[in-house]
Amino acid sequence: MSKSSNTVYFPNLNGVRFIAAFSVLIHHIEQVKEVFKVPNFYDNHLIKNMGKLGVDLFFVLSGFLITYLLLHERGRFGHINTRNFYVRRILRIWPLYFLIVILAFFVFPSIPLFVPPNNEISFMAHNFYRRLSLFLLVLPNIGFILYNSPYLAAQTWSIGVEEQFYYLWPWIVKNFSWKRLLLTITVFCLGTFAVFFIYYRWVGNTQYANNVPEIVRFFFSQFRIITLMTGGGCAMLVYYKKEKVLNVLFQKDVQLLVYSALILSLATGFHISGLNLEYYGLFFGYFILNLAANPRSVVNLEYGWISYLGKISYGIYIYQTAFIVASVHLIHWTLGENLSPLTFNLIVYPLSASLTIGVSALSYRYFETPFLTLKHRFSKH
Template sequence: MSSTKNSLFFPNLNGVRFIAAFWVIIHHIEQFKDKFGFANHIFYTRFIRMIGPLSVFLFFVLSGFLITSLLFVEKERTNTIDIKSFYMRRVLRIWPLYFLTVILGLFVLPQIPFLDIPDETASIGIDFTEKIILYVLILPNVVTGVFKHIPYLSQNWSIGVEEQFYYFWPWVIRQTKPKRLLVVMVFFLVTIYIVRSLTVLYMPEVGLWKYLNEFIKSLRLTCMILGAIGAYFTYYHLESKLVKLIFHRYFQIGLYALLLGMLIIGVYLPGVNQEVYAFIFTLILMNLAKNPDNILNLENPVFDYLGKITYGMYMYHTIAVVIGVKISMAYNQSNWVSYPITYVLTIIISAISYEFFEKPFLTLKDKFTTVKSGK
């Protein structure tokens, strides 16, 4: 980590963002091959089914780690946290692209015949007003839960979860003394896990209950809090024996070997799957961001730039996926043509969006920034 008076930079995190986006796109390419009746796809292999959700869990862990680290620094330097500025930063970073994709997904893309998705595009108009209201209220996770697949917008569910984490987390950090912070974090972790588990087991899925049911089930706040706990240890206990153990080279090797083995075998742990993988991701992020003896280097100009445009890659990629898969089907269902088309289109669209649409909002966001993240 490097730090100046007004900035905080963690190495390798842009690389992590890109890798997570890379795996999400693979998952969706194979998923859309299945949707379009593509003869050659591998969507139902355990590995492909796992990497999509796990990549989103990784995004959540990364958000929890980074946001909490920034809040720690701001609180230490200013003796408080400017809540209003925090929310302005989140609004300017997240809302413009979020609402742009909502407008495109609901009003523009369904009018383009080439982008039609069987059994999904035609159903957009069902309960249309209800969907609009939920999207405007930043509840895309409820839309996806209740109405299932919404063409070109289903990925937005995770944006809602991140926003819901931001509603309360800066208040937790501001109001809690550092010596009590770990206990408070564990309390939220356990409480949220119990509430979500009870919802899955006992809450009805009919009537108005289904909205609350889907809202609670969609929350991945445990992943974000685990990332926050990683930030706590690397900020307040960097020299502790526990962190030094986590930073040991042999521990890192074992960690990567464990994750690789679990992915190859397809390990799924009912009830605690997201927490177990999020815990492993937290340990990996602690090493990548703060360990001077980290064994994996993701710092390079390509990853750095692609990491910067990852938000756009995540939000736009399903458009590129549909185009890539349809072109592949036109060429005798070649299994791999869709991959280069999808990735190239995703990067081009995301780069244009970043340079000409997102940057003005990011420039405005800097006016509300006490501690800037990045080089």
């Protein structure tokens, strides 16, 4: 780890973003193929869970970085400037988030290249403003639960989860006490249930017309607070220099044992009902901990092309479904719909990846960077 008075940098973490983004990309390619009713591998246990696991890896990484940065700020200045924290997060997350929301609600449905064959136009005619209002409130996970979401913006549910974690976490880290923790969680839960109540009772016409328990279950199944806190716990081990624990976790034999267990679990489809993502989150936390802070890590992701793809991974995550759909349409329109599965896959994977990467690179350079350059103004106390 390299740390200066103004910045904190951990090696390899752009590589983690790369792995997470491309895990979701592979999952979505197979999912889109299923939507188009072309031969696919979406029922394979690894492919079907790859998207969830990729998002979980993002969550653990986010918990790690946000917690470490908050602890670093508190240690350096004696307090955490929550206003500046939220402005920095807004500058990073909101521009691209609102762009895909606008595109998915108002632009893509009118462009045949981006319309999937799953009755999207008919679906969009129902509950349009109810759904849109939640997305504009940056509550896409709640919009997804109550009214579903446009297919090309469905991935934004995880942005809602991250945003809600940001609402909670600075206040807990700022001056930790069990009383503050309980108060923060209580206020958050009351606010969340107030939103559900307003839309369920007064706005109405939700997917779960008479099933409040299902709404609550769905929300908390998506709200991966334990996974995010796993990353936070790993950050605390590094920040507070828990050498006795770290020396054990950083041993080469331990790394090989843990990674072998992870590979075996993934290969066999090992599943723990109700806690499966939290189980894999522990592996991801260990992986990130070693990559970020262990100079003897057996895995190295510090390669230029991997780091670059990790740097633009937010765009890759946001744009990928739209350009996978576009890729399938382009293949069908130019080469027909009777290609062999092998030929189709040899075209759709590189075409989807190259279009997504190209658009994400342009987006990062010309759309996201102007907002990111403003972040330094809100790093001072």
